[in-house]
Each structure stands twice: as structure tokens, then as C-alpha cells.
Ligand code: DGT
């Protein structure tokens with residue numbers, strides 16, 4: 049069991065206790081423990097199961113919590129949680145996921161309107177009854193309705209990185225079975241979509257059916273949804289991610305990959321095009337309608353080419369112009385992970401990161417990078433111990449020295465400077481001017497009117513030292529939508545001011561999203577792709593940023609950190 053899962057169970061229970069109006073001490077200790085566990089570097093399960101170790105040695109974990117953690121290890125839940133769940137069914141937890149409603153509001157809704165589900169809540173808002181409760185108003189009604197809409201869109205979806213981990217785990221196990229030729233993921237995962245509904249895995253080879261058995265009998269399989277000779281579907285892991293595995297003959301591999309990669313919209317157009325050419329396309333192959341002659345199927349590329357298209361990278365298969373481009377020979381030459389020469393957004397122990405500058409530099413050098421920018425937070429993020437002017441200037445000096453002393457790669461001094469509520473930078477221009485690379489980011493006051501937020505961002509783009517607009521929409525996948533603002537205007541101004549838009553590769557953000565990357569490119573913007581790493585392992589998330597850039601049709605030259613060191617440095621100086 050992952051630390052995140054322990055943390056989730058504790059948070060959940062604390063939430064329900066708060067709904068129940070229980071005393072604050074217990075609740076705080078659960079929440080505190082959840083955050084300690086979530087960021088603990090070792091697996092809590094290993095510590096709990098090791099008779100030589102004591103969980104109570106971890107700061108923030110007392111005797112009571114140690115017992116709770118042991119119980120979770122043994123049976124995946126604990127008494128207190130079961131008690132709370134008996135009192136407030138799963139629907140209360142569901143309601144807690146609606147943004148804008150805290151436990152206290154939910155308690156009120158239970159009490160006054162006996163709300164038991166998201167549907168109930170929606171009805172109460174539509175009937176304007178929410179505003180009759182203490183401290184709630186018409187504005188909150190609107191906000192809750194918007195939150196419900198976004199909740200329904202994300203319900204039952206998973207982060208790309210999480211889906212990828214499960215796909216890798218299962219693929220590895222299938223590959224190890226005998227008689228397996230190929231194991232590949234299709235579906236939204238292969239298209240690199242930021243969230244994934246379910247996994248679609250294709251297996252070929254004489255022993256392919258063994259993969260279906262393995263899936264169905266897997267110790268982590270929670271429930272079997274169906275099993276036939278060619279297909280098995282299960283709910284996998286505690287998170288109950290649905291996994292569909294299909295066993296197919298070797299000669300259908302390409303057709304199956306094409307069919308199950310989708311998107312549905314892309315496939316509809318391709319199939320229609322096939323029919324116009326007297327052909328039928330399905331998961332088994334491409335065949336002539338007239339006499340059922342097979343013309344392609346083993347190889348995806350052959351299928352596209354036989355139909356008059358260049359092979360289309362999966363990230364583009366959304367029926368948003370890629371089919372026309374593939375016919376005209378105007379598909380972009382998409383950026384690849386190997387094009388990346390450096391990472392331009394990361395944090396260290398100086399603020400809320402876990403590693404030192406040298407540790408980050410060493411880890412980045414091990415990835416083959418030529419340079420990094422270290423960009424800790426600025427003082428407005430007091431909780432993160434953000435840098436003030438004095439520390440900024442001192443940091444710039446220190447980095448110049450460290451580069452002379454010999455680091456494993458070139459380090460640029462940077463800052464993730466807060467964009468204040470009025471659009472000013474959190475740090476004076478003089479201090480910012482000492483740095484090599486300044487990112488400006490919004491971390492507070494998300495609830496502004498669209499016009500205000502647009503003005504705030506436009507003003508930030510006036511800052512003379514600003515090089516990059518960090519995580520430009522502020523979205524948190526499955527948690528918080530973008531703050532509303534006029535994206536076209538902001539992108540236009542960024543292009544004019546030659547300020548890059550960041551593609552933040554953190555799997556919880558992937559911000560900008562692909563469709564906005566593409567829109568910004570049309571406006572003439574350039575980009576950076578960076579991990580926002582808070583520990584060395586996060587540097588590996590670069591792949592998700594590159595995937596998102598590909599979904600935005602970017603080529604290597606659109607992205608500043610594909611430049612080799614001399615060109616990158618020259619570009620910084622030109623600014
Ligand atoms: P997801 O799982 O919601 O993130 O999105 P996808 O795209 O992986 O969708 P999924 O798992 O329902 O199906 C995978 C692909 O298989 C889909 O992109 C296209 C193809 N496919 C599945 N069912 C159908 C269908 O009923 N009609 C058509 N045209 N295509 C289908």
C-alpha cells in the first residue's frame with residue numbers, strides 16, 4: 049500500500065469527523081499525520097511491518113496513530129473510519145469532493161435538507177434553497193453548480209501518471225508469461241490524455257490468453273467485470289481502475305492498436321474514409337468490401353498509408369485537423385523527450401523542496417541534461433519559506449560561485465516569483481534583474497472575476513525581468529479547474545513580449561493543457577517544458593510535459609529548453 053493511500057484514508061476520516069462536528073484535536077492529528085505520511089520518503093507499510101522499527105519514531109505519529117496504521121496495514125481500514133462510514137455513507141465523501149463546500153456546510157445540508165447525493169445537492173441549488181442556509185448565498189449556489197459540473201466530468205478518471213504506472217506493472221507481468229509476443233497500451237493512455245478513464249491493453253502471441261487469466265487471478269484485482277476467450281475486464285487495485293485486456297492474433301496487431309487507440313471521433317472519420325474507398329476497417333484489419341480481401345492489419349502504419357494518410361502520432365488523434373494534415377503531408381514533426389536539454393523549474397530545501405541544489409544538479413546531470421534553472425518560491429509563499437530580495441540577490445551570487453567551483457552541469461539562477469493579487473511581482477525589479485531566469489506564477493486569489501484575472505496576468509507580463517509564465521491556468525487535475533481569464537489576450541501579450549508559456553509537467557497539473565498550447569502557438573508563443581520538481585525523482589516527470597506539448601502540436605524549436613547550452617544562453621542574454 050502506498051503512503052498516499054494511507055494519507056487518503058486518514059484525510060477522509062478526518063473530513064467525516066468534521067461533518068459530524070467532532071472535536072478538533074483528533075481531526076487535526078489525523079490531518080497532520082496524513083500530510084506527514086504523504087511526504088514521508090520511506091514506505092509507511094515497510095516501517096509498520098518491520099518488527100525492528102517503530103512508526104512512532106516518525107515525528108507527528110503517536111501511539112494512537114501507530115495502532116491505526118497497523119490496522120490499515122492488516123485490513124485496509126480502521127475502526128474509526130468504519131464507524132464514520134456507517135454514519136455518513138459514501139455520499140458524504142462524494143459531497144466533500146465538490147469544491148466550495150466544506151465539512152461544516154455539508155453538515156448543515158444534512159441537517160436541513162437531508163442531502164444524500166450530488167444529485168440532491170444540485171436540485172437544492174437549482175431550487176435556490178442553498179441560499180437560505182446560514183453564511184451561504186446566491187454566489188455560492190452558482191459556484192457549487194459549476195463545481196458539480198466539473199466533478200461529473202472528472203468522476204471516475206485517473207491521472208495519466210497513475211494509469212501509466214499500473215499499465216507498466218501489468219505489461220511487465222504479461223511480458224514474462226510464455227507465448228506472449230507483444231503487449232501494448234492503447235486508448236487514452238497511448239494518446240497521452242491528461243486523465244484516463246480505463247486501460248486498454250492489447251496482447252498478441254500464441255499464449256495471449258494466459259494474460260487474460262493472469263489479469264483475472266491477479267491478487268490486486270478487486271472485481272472481474274467480464275471474461276471471454278479474447279477479452280477480460282476487471283477493476284484493479286484499491287482505486288478500482290478498470291483494465292480491459294484483449295488477446296488478438298498476431299496479424300491483427302496494427303488494426304487493434306489503431307481501433308483501440310481511438311479517439312472515437314478520429315476513428316469515425318477514418319472508417320468513413322475507408323468505406324468511401326471500398327474498404328472496411330475494424331479491430332481485425334482492413335479488408336475490401338467487395339470480396340473480403342485483407343489488405344492491411346498487422347502494421348498500423350500500413351493501414352494509414354493504404355487509406356492515403358501518413359501515420360499519425362497517437363497524441364494527435366482527436367479529429368482536430370490531424371487527418372487533413374496527414375493527407376496533405378503537413379503533420380508537424382513533434383517534439384520528443386530526447387530533444388530536451390534542461391529543466392527550468394524546480395525547488396530545493398531553500399523553500400519547499402526536499403533536495404539540495406547540488407542533489408538536484410546531480411540528478412539532472414544523470415538524465416543527460418546540459419543545464420537546469422533552480423527556481424525556488426518568493427516571499428509571498430511564507431509557508432514555503434519563500435525568498436525575499438536579500439536572499440534572491442544572495443542566491444544569484446551563490447550560483448555564480450557554484451558554477452565556477454564545478455557542478456555536474458550548468459545551473460542558472462532563477463525564481464518562481466509570485467504574481468501578487470494586483471499583477472505586480474512579489475520581488476523588486478532590481479533583485480529580479482540579478483537572476484538568469486524568472487518565472488511568474490499565480491498561487492493565490494484564484495476566485496477573481498475573469499476580467500480582473502486577465503488584467504492581473506497582463507500586468508504581470510509587463511514585468512521587465514519575466515521570462516516564463518508558470519503553470520498559466522492554475523488548474524489541478526481532478527481537483528481544481530483553471531481560474532477563468534481571457535486566454536487569447538494573455539497569450540497574445542506573452543507572444544508580443546517574448547515571454548514563454550510554461551508547460552508544467554507535474555502530473556497533477558499538466559498546465560498548459562494541449563489544446564491551449566496549440567492555441568498559443570497559433571498566437572506566436574514559445575514555450576518551456578519543466579517539471580516543477582520538489583524532489584529529485586520528480587525530474588522524471590518531464591515525459592508527461594513532452595506528451596502534453598505533443599498534444600499541442602509542438603515541434604522542438606517551439607520549446608526553449610530544447611536549445612543546447614550555448615544557444616540557450618544566447619537566447620537568455622538576447623532578452
Ligand atoms: P477513456 O478510457 O475514457 O480515457 O478514453 P478512451 O479513448 O480510452 O476510450 P475507451 O476506453 O472507451 O475506448 C478505447 C478506444 O476504443 C476508443 O478511443 C475508440 C475505441 N472504441 C471503443 N468502443 C468503441 C465504440 O463503441 N465505437 C467506436 N467507434 N470506437 C470504440
Ligand code: CA
Nearest residue numbers: 235236246247
Ligand atoms: Ca480507455
Ligand code: CA
Nearest residue numbers: 246247248292
Ligand atoms: Ca476501455
Ligand code: ZN
Nearest residue numbers: 464489518519
Ligand atoms: Zn508554482
